[in-house]
Structures are given as C-alpha cells and as structure tokens.
Amino acid sequence: MKVMRLADTSQPTQLVEASLPQPQPGPGEVLVRVAAAGIIRTELQWYPTTHTRTGEKRANAVLAHEFSGTVASVGEGVTDFTVGQTVFGMNDWFEEGALAEYCLTLATSIAPAPATLSLIEAATVPISALTAWQGLFHRGHLHPGDRVLIHGGAGGVGLFAVQIAHLYGAHVISTASPRNFDFIRRLGADEIIDSRATPFEQAITQPVEIVFDTVGGDTFLRSLPLLSPGRHAVTITADNEATEDPRIKEAFFIVEPNQRQLMEIAALIDTSKLKTYVDAIVPFSDATQAYTGSLPDRRGHGKIVVAVEPGVR
Numbered sequence: 001m002k003v004m005r006l007a008d009t010s011q012p013t014q015l016v017e018a019s020l021p022q023p024q025p026g027p028g029e030v031l032v033r034v035a036a037a038g039i040i041r042t043e044l045q046w047y048p049t050t051h052t053r054t055g056e057k058r059a060n061a062v063l064a065h066e067f068s069g070t071v072a073s074v075g076e077g078v079t080d081f082t083v084g085q086t087v088f089g090m091n092d093w094f095e096e097g098a099l100a101e102y103c104l105t106l107a108t109s110i111a112p113a114p115a116t117l118s119l120i121e122a123a124t125v126p127i128s129a130l131t132a133w134q135g136l137f138h139r140g141h142l143h144p145g146d147r148v149l150i151h152g153g154a155g156g157v158g159l160f161a162v163q164i165a166h167l168y169g170a171h172v173i174s175t176a177s178p179r180n181f182d183f184i185r186r187l188g189a190d191e192i193i194d195s196r197a198t199p200f201e202q203a204i205t206q207p208v209e210i211v212f213d214t215v216g217g218d219t220f221l222r223s224l225p226l227l228s229p230g231r232h233a234v235t236i237t238a239d240n241e242a243t244e245d246p247r248i249k250e251a252f253f254i255v256e257p258n259q260r261q262l263m264e265i266a267a268l269i270d271t272s273k274l275k276t277y278v279d280a281i282v283p284f285s286d287a288t289q290a291y292t293g294s295l296p297d298r299r300g301h302g303k304i305v306v307a308v309e310p311g312v313r
C-alpha cells in the first residue's frame, strides 16, 4: 500500500511517499481503507512519533491517527462492523497512522461515521471531539450551570469544548483572538476574552468550576487561582506532558479511543447539535504541507485534513 511517512531523521519534518505491505487485521482489529486523515501539527513533536512503545528510537513513522474511511476487512471476533461500512475513529499513536491507503485499528476505537458528514468532514472529528468530551466530562466532571473557562476555544479541540459545554448547560467563558470572537459566540460562548490584550485573570471576576487549557505556556498555572475549591482543571498541550509539577501532572491527560463516546458524538452531529469545521484540504501527495507549510485556501476554522483517497469529498 502507498503511505506518506516521515523521511530520515536528517529531514525530520519531511514526508515522503513509500510502499509498505498492506497490514492484515488480527483478532479484534479492523482494516480501514482510509478516505481522509485529520492533522494535528504538533504530532511531529510527540513522543510516539520518534519512539516505539518500548522506548527505542522510531524512524519513518506514518503520522495522523484520526481518520474516516470504509471497512476493508475485519479480524477474528469482530462482529459489529461489516466490509464496506463507512467509519470514523482513531488508532494507537505507536502504530502506523492514517496517511496511508490502509490503516489498522481496534474495532473498539472506531464507530459508524456520522451520516450527515462528508468523509472529509468526518476525519476532523474523532481526536478533537473525544479530547473535549473526556476533558469536560471525565476530568472536569461537568455539571449544568458550571462556569467553564476554555483557553483556545476557537482551536481544533476548543471548538468542540465550547459547543459541548454550552450544550450541557454550562456558562462558557473562552479565550480567543478577536478574529474568532463571532465564531465562538456562534458556538455558544457566553463570555469571550482576548487574552493577548487583557490578562484573563483580570477579566474573570467570579470563580470557575472547570478550566480547560488547550493553549499551553503559563496559561494553566495562571488559571488555577480562578478555580472553585474542589473543582477541576485540565490541560492537554504537549508542553505540559513532560513536567514534574504535580499540579500539571494531575491535570494533563491524553485522549483515549472510545467507541461509545464516538457514537454519542456522531448522534449529536446528526441531530445538528454539534458542528465540525474543515480549515483546509491537502492532497495526499502534499501531506508535508499539512504539517509545516502555509496552506492556500484556508477557511479559517477547524482542522486541516489530508485527502488520502483520490477524489474523496
């Protein structure tokens, strides 16, 4: 199968076309014919991009671990998917990703794709929406009426966090650039702060029940004094992953695949309660550009998607 994978370490951000054997699904696995892959630019810096699960150096990784596509074949014991079915989901960071004609995943890491989305749109959802979901519900213990502070509400993860928090009855306070104010107001933000112009601590006068940091830097630690006693702050940025600070360690998490949550997210999308956005579509052969280049025709919000299958929409 054709893949786009990282070049040798002398050019760490260059993706090159290569041919790999088509994988075969083992027990509990599904082989997906990839239609489109969602891009997270910081994946170039993530540990599994350069290391194996057992800590050795990893070379030539195939990136992009969220995708849409069709089921090509299923492994032993997989009964809930059939060949040809349209799916979306994610796979393990240490496995080869979705910048490939075929991608192997656990059946429990994918779900039927939302019926109302194109395959390009569906590829923008799994990692961002699951991260927002798990951050708000599992780490943040979201309740209706909570005041939720979301840093970076117009970003790939943030736009789902704003919508989900609003949908579940929270009062949503989000930081964003002025160019994104109208956008996140439409997503459901009640208060918006331009944190580059005004320190957010000055603009927030009452405690918040959840802090959701997608920005990094000192944003997370500066947010802690705003938190109601006993409530939760979460952070997802890679620069907070390697810290020894116990306040950050406790708050940092990495999204996990979850079929049931993907199905709930798909149901919200198909009932028009949740929206996703495509920022730019990049052809497979130009996949390097998706990570490092300045892309033409950006729409301004949402995710960059690589069109893996020729002609996919």
Ligand SMILES: NC(=O)c1ccc[n+]([C@@H]2O[C@H](COP(=O)([O-])OP(=O)(O)OC[C@H]3O[C@@H](n4cnc5c(N)ncnc54)[C@H](OP(=O)(O)O)[C@@H]3O)[C@@H](O)[C@H]2O)c1
Pocket: 040, 042, 043, 127, 128, 131, 151, 152, 153, 154, 155, 156, 157, 158, 175, 176, 177, 178, 180, 195, 196, 214, 215, 216, 235, 236, 237, 238, 253, 254, 255
């Ligand atoms: N731990 C996990 O499981 C997990 C999962 C997914 C992503 N991530 C990580 O989470 C982070 C966010 O991902 P994403 O896809 O949402 O990224 P993104 O689309 O780039 O969004 C980040 C947002 O942060 C805002 N921002 C950037 N710099 C800022 C600054 N100095 N001050 C205030 N706001 C700033 C920007 O919005 P404005 O221009 O409106 O300010 C931007 O939209 C990345 O580091 C990514 O690697 C982690």
